[in-house]
Amino acid sequence: MGFLSYLINGLGLGSVYAIIALGYTMVYGIAKMLNFAHGDVIMVGAYVAFFALNTYKLPTVPAVLLAVLVCTVLGVVVEKLAYKPLRQATSLAVLITAIGVSYFLQNGAQLLWSSSPKVFPALVGNGSLTLGSLSVSYVTLITIATCILVMIGLTLFVNRTKTGRAMRACSEDKGAATLMGINVNQIISVTFAIGSGLAAIAAVLLCASYPQVFPTLGSMPGIKAFTAAVFGGIGSIPGAFLGGLLLGVIEIFAKAYISTQLSDAIVFAVLIVVLLIKPTGLLGRKLSEKV
Amino acid sequence: MKNGLKKALVVALAAAMASAPAALADGAIKIGGSGPLTGGAAVYGQAVKNAAEIAVEEVNALGGLQFELQMEDDAHDPEKAVNAYYVLDDMQVSLATVTSSPGAAVAPMYAEDHIFAITPSGSSLDVIYADSANLSGAYGNVFQMCFTDPNQGTASADYIKAHENLGSKIAIIYKNDDNYSTGIFNTFKAEAAVVGLEVVYEGTFDDSNASDFTVQLGQAQAAEADLVFLPIYYQPASLILQQAQAAGYAPTFFGVDGMDGILTLEGFDASLAEGVYLLTPFNADAEDEQTKNFVAKYTEKTGEVPNQFAADAYDCVYAIAQACEAGGVTADMSAQEICDILVEQFTTMTFNGLTGTEMTWAPTGEVSKTAKAMIIQNGAYVGVED
Numbered sequence: 001m002g003f004l005s006y007l008i009n010g011l012g013l014g015s016v017y018a019i020i021a022l023g024y025t026m027v028y029g030i031a032k033m034l035n036f037a038h039g040d041v042i043m044v045g046a047y048v049a050f051f052a053l054n055t056y057k058l059p060t061v062p063a064v065l066l067a068v069l070v071c072t073v074l075g076v077v078v079e080k081l082a083y084k085p086l087r088q089a090t091s092l093a094v095l096i097t098a099i100g101v102s103y104f105l106q107n108g109a110q111l112l113w114s115s116s117p118k119v120f121p122a123l124v125g126n127g128s129l130t131l132g133s134l135s136v137s138y139v140t141l142i143t144i145a146t147c148i149l150v151m152i153g154l155t156l157f158v159n160r161t162k163t164g165r166a167m168r169a170c171s172e173d174k175g176a177a178t179l180m181g182i183n184v185n186q187i188i189s190v191t192f193a194i195g196s197g198l199a200a201i202a203a204v205l206l207c208a209s210y211p212q213v214f215p216t217l218g219s220m221p222g223i224k225a226f227t228a229a230v231f232g233g234i235g236s237i238p239g240a241f242l243g244g245l246l247l248g249v250i251e252i253f254a255k256a257y258i259s260t261q262l263s264d265a266i267v268f269a270v271l272i273v274v275l276l277i278k279p280t281g282l283l284g285r286k287l288s289e290k291v
Numbered sequence: 292m293k294n295g296l297k298k299a300l301v302v303a304l305a306a307a308m309a310s311a312p313a314a315l316a317d318g319a320i321k322i323g324g325s326g327p328l329t330g331g332a333a334v335y336g337q338a339v340k341n342a343a344e345i346a347v348e349e350v351n352a353l354g355g356l357q358f359e360l361q362m363e364d365d366a367h368d369p370e371k372a373v374n375a376y377y378v379l380d381d382m383q384v385s386l387a388t389v390t391s392s393p394g395a396a397v398a399p400m401y402a403e404d405h406i407f408a409i410t411p412s413g414s415s416l417d418v419i420y421a422d423s424a425n426l427s428g429a430y431g432n433v434f435q436m437c438f439t440d441p442n443q444g445t446a447s448a449d450y451i452k453a454h455e456n457l458g459s460k461i462a463i464i465y466k467n468d469d470n471y472s473t474g475i476f477n478t479f480k481a482e483a484a485v486v487g488l489e490v491v492y493e494g495t496f497d498d499s500n501a502s503d504f505t506v507q508l509g510q511a512q513a514a515e516a517d518l519v520f521l522p523i524y525y526q527p528a529s530l531i532l533q534q535a536q537a538a539g540y541a542p543t544f545f546g547v548d549g550m551d552g553i554l555t556l557e558g559f560d561a562s563l564a565e566g567v568y569l570l571t572p573f574n575a576d577a578e579d580e581q582t583k584n585f586v587a588k589y590t591e592k593t594g595e596v597p598n599q600f601a602a603d604a605y606d607c608v609y610a611i612a613q614a615c616e617a618g619g620v621t622a623d624m625s626a627q628e629i630c631d632i633l634v635e636q637f638t639t640m641t642f643n644g645l646t647g648t649e650m651t652w653a654p655t656g657e658v659s660k661t662a663k664a665m666i667i668q669n670g671a672y673v674g675v676e677d
Binding site for chain 2: 005006009013050054117118119120121122128130135137139209210211212220251252255256260261263264
């Protein structure tokens with residue numbers, strides 16, 4: 001197994017991080033809050049997809065759409081119930097609430113579906129594409145392709161549509177956006193809806209590569225994706241994409257060429273170095289203080 | 292607590308009554324013990340209790356020495372285990388505790404009061420040693436029926452060496468933030484060096500990256516390993532099997548008792564585990580008469596298939612009975628007199644049970660038995676004949 005296959009595996013892992021990181025970064029960019037329950041929305045998406053595929057025997061596409069729908073609704077409901085009442089509160093209060101929501105979802109899942117892991121059914125078979133000595137599993141290729149599609153779609157949406165323009169306006173200046181007649185609360189809901197819908201897609205991709213569903217499934221990818229969002233510059237959509245891919249590739253390369261024991265230490269060391277040199281992340285905007 | 296205690300007492304009493312009317316006469320030797328009959332680890336405590344009851348019933352039916360069992364609830368809590376110890380003040384022999392940390396708490400009490408104890412499943416070295424880090428201060432009257440964790444590594448290395456057709460170039464993937472896994476890894480590696488096994492790759496993972504194994508598998512494959520040793524639990528192992536298949540890598544996979552359970556993982560594609568070896572002391576699908584009889588009785592009693600804990604408990608009762616018969620123990624002896632006799636018997640006798648044949652015990656209380664090799668075939672564990 002050589003450099004090229006490590007690179008492709010790294011891009012596959014990074015694609016999942018990137019899609020999750022988009023959820024963090026969009027919510028942060030617009031609502032200026034860290035939604036730590038995002039990882040657990042992924043978990044819910046994974047369970048919905050699991051039951052749709054396994055128990056109700058739905059075909060893949062409807063199952064994924066169902067998961068997207070449930071996660072979208074969940075994201076909006078969580079925002080309305082837990083975060084909206086705190087719109088004027090300190091950011092610390094919102095952060096703690098987000099952690100609370102995260103525990104609520106995790107423990108709720110444990111209560112409903114027990115803590116024992118369930119095996120996610122194979123979506124595209126367990127096969128791989130072989131080109132000479134290079135062997136890449138179909139799942140990895142589909143993951144990378146999906147990530148690129150999501151990225152293109154989201155960029156078009158944010159840059160070409162009216163809602164997208166309103167979102168950008170809100171992230172610039174909420175007060176001014178309100179004065180221009182933009183319904184900021186509605187835009188925040190839309191942001192949560194999109195982020196959570198993406199979480200469901202990430203859940204299916206994650207489970208296609210690593211087919212196990214359990215209540216704490218989302219926490220580790222969630223933290224890694226949050227790191228990726230900071231790495232790329234939190235608030236920036238291309239930044240989340242780049243950060244996610246780089247994080248995945250660095251993680252796999254560190255494991256392959258340095259040490260399996262130190263891979264996480266190396267990933268985070270790279271993050272620290274990047275943040276020392278560029279405190280706003282790779283593609284983060286430099287915010288000038290208003291005087 | 293009080294209710295739980297009462298319930299446990301009533302259950303124990305009912306069991307004693309149901310099992311053998313003869314036991315009501317004062318000729319029965321009292322076996323005590325505690326385990327998590329409630330709480331998160333209840334599945335282990337219940338397994339031990341049910342299996343021990345079956346064994347006591349069978350032994351009593353043979354008409355020789357009569358036994359009476361009293362199991363208390365300790366909820367896998369060291370403090371409650373100490374309380375349970377005091378409740379069991381008239382026991383003459385003990386099954387100690389089901390789980391390790393309560394076992395470590397009560398073991399010094401068994402040593403001080405000089406009561407013979409054999410734990411079915413407390414696998415930690417702390418259960419038999421006062422100072423487990425230096426392997427010193429063995430209590431001497433606390434014995435184990437299960438393997439200690441490190442022993443599995445040695446047994447696996449020996450088994451692989453003795454069966455060279457399994458593979459000659461070995462890769463190991465273990466979990467380096469887990470005592471169980473690193474313990475087995477260390478002893479496996481040490482034994483591999485002694486017997487001359489070639490270890491070509493060592494990879495690790497931990498809690499934060501327990502899902503992607505493509506690199507570890509890729510490097511094992513690049514190192515031309517034809518056997519991958521997995522001293523880990525079945526959950527990550529199932530991911531390794533799936534990713535190895537996706538990568539087109541098909542070495543022999545070799546697990547330890549943590550692999551037991553992979554086939555009952557909900558939704559697991561059993562064909563992935565086809566041909567996986569594991570060393571485990573007990574397997575409910577084994578075809579021998581003794582196991583079949585036990586599995587049938589246990590299933591009838593509880594509606595469940597017995598696990599390794601149940602088998603260990605069943606063996607404990609039989610081992611105690613064998614030692615008592617051989618040492619001439621009678622029901623009117625004190626616990627201390629019985630303790631001396633049983634320690635002598637256990638360190639000299641050989642015992643054949645469900646979880647191993649030709650078992651012997653060291654004076655430290657550690658068991659020595661041959662682990663049984665199982666291979667997964669057509670979605671079931673099948674014993675490997677040597």
